[in-house]
Amino acid sequence: MLHAVRSAEIDLPAFPPPARTALPEALRARVRSAREIGRRREREPLPTGVPALDRLLEGGLPRGELVEVLGARSSGRLSLVLDVLAAATAAGESAALVDLGDHLDPSQAAAAGCDLARLLWVRPQKVEHALAAVEMLLGAGFQLVVVDLGLPPVRGGRGIEAGWLRLARAADAQGAALLVSAPYRASGTAAAAVLELDRGPVHWLRSGSALLGGLGGFLTLEKRRGGATGRHAGISWRTAESPLAPPLPEPCGEGVDFDLRARASA
């Protein structure tokens, strides 16, 4: 005859204290109990090094999602890309830049803080090749892949939307951050977030002859899957020669937030 044994009747020893607490702090966050293994892994966003962008995206580029940044000429789109790459490579991640327009200046990337040894520069000549290259790079395990579609007219058009959806799925499968920098909407519904960079004022230093000091821009969150949209923040970039180093502290913490009222008058 079988007797059901109630757990209360068993003299169980006291449950041992969680061993996690004995671990160093850096290790503690990475250790999961057996119960937690089946849960979907929390994906920490990838900090971009651009405070305004991190604020709008709530911590950085979401891993496993496609984020598209739109911007016209001189909106600061390339500078933003360089800062994102610099932040990732400085953190020890390998990153890839798919540069459709072949616009990168390696010396500027190094000056922006990119660890060039960790940066793979891919220079396709057609948008189809760019999409194929991105899929390969995501499959290789790059945690950050940036696609810069260059200037209009984009070589080969916007690419088919199915291709972008495929890339978004690949990024999700790999848990990688995929950033698309485009002059106009290209990725369609595949983008989990869309930000638009509007051109801001140009800073000219007028000490004798004019000297370019920097550019300003306005970053607006146009789309966020599952989140609020319409938020915006100011952003600025300075030239290396500019004596206007302040108010951008080293390393650049909080960027200059322009008075948004200036946007209307600009």
Added chain:
Amino acid sequence: MIPPLGLETAMPRLACLAVPLFPLAARLRSEPELTREALAILEGNGQAARVVASTRAARAAGVRPGLSLPQARALCPKLAVRTRDGTCERAAQEALLEIADGFSPRVEDAGDGVAYIDLGSLDRRYPGAAGEVSLGRDLAQAGEARSLPVRVGIASSKLAARVAAGLPGSPVIVPAGEEALFLAPLPLARLAPHLEISGTLERWGLSSIGDFARLAPAEVASRLGRTGSDLHAIARGLDARPLVPREPPPSFEEGMSLEWPLASLEPFLFVGRAALERLCRRLEGAGLACLRLELDLGLEPEGHLRRAIDLPAPTRDAKTLLALLRLDLEAHPPGAPVVGFLVRAHPDRPREAQLSLLGPAALSPDRLATTLARLFALLGAERVGSPSPVDRHRPEASALVAFAPPPPPDVRPAPHGGRGLLGVRVLRPPLSIEVLTGGDRPAAETPLEVRPVLRDDGERRPEIRGSVRVASGPWALEDGWWTDDPADREYWDVELAGGGVYRLFRDRRTGDWFADGIYD
């Protein structure tokens, strides 16, 4: 009674791997679609060509070794015919040896589909008689995985192992010390088929190896000398021939002679893909990857084309290698029909990386190597790599170096902000424009007009047009004055009224204006 020598316990155990009908098996390994067809392998030229092996379907129709081609065709009109192919057989022999290498470091290449393995180091993994049976099955399975029908014989002498490998019911195990009994009923021709001594023994009235083994060793030595003495020992199961380990080859090869010349790329790539897949399987079995791929094409009516492809990192991805091969042949067509080919892989150890527990994840070297090779195939080597600054003043100058990222840090560093520097989109090549100036020396307040210079080359370029709102400059740039392509430029930063800040320059030698960057 065969006199014992008392040395049986000192004889090492050997396994013999033998591929029956080796010329046929090697051919079917390269053309597996012919396995169920009536196929005969011929050796010799013209009328002297004779069948040396045939498939089951051909044998069922009566095609036997020794028949001429007309005789074989008379028996089987639909008989497919291939000639013996040294390239195929070399590759199959290497594949057989690599199977053996997977089990023991001491392997002898006996040629023509035969290899010997020293089992001295395998007695722990395959202990006892049951272990030898298990080993024989594992060897046969490894052969099947490489498309080679391997038969296995295990004994303490080479001859006994070779004979056992030729018997049905593989694996055949000859217990230690029973080699003489095993060999005794065999005809003398099996002992030394290439020596005249077997004829002498037959004239003595001996018909089997057992008859020969029963003779007194001293009498045999006095009448037949050293050769006879050695054969006598072998007949008694005491094979004194040592196992001669082979040196692993420096490269891996696959190829075949084609039955008809191939004049276009696609059919060649079809057969080349199968060869590359076999090559990659062999590399994987050896724990290696391809760092350099060489292609040797035999051309009709004569001549060769040799191409070499250096890979950015070792890979064993057949699709990648095929894509690289396709691009190389499209760029360098052979110019004549192809009648045979050989692909040779120079191996290297796949890159390995130590995973980090706390730091960022490192890229898998194997996947990275494959990805880089595929990107090379897609875009070309000059379009993939790590950016590298060039020690020149021209903004458009850049260089690429091989992408080999250092290992990630052990602990992920704390994130920090970017430097906020303004970047410039470099326009490569510089965009030719027309600048209308208000005077000899344009100043910021001088009204300027920037217009694109239209070119009728079919490519759409970014357009720069508008009146100048602010101009800053000039800054002189002189670079490479000692070369054939000097640069003598006068740079301006201009903001156009319609928006956009551009970096323009005037070539001081020609007076032409260009835009080479957009502040962005």
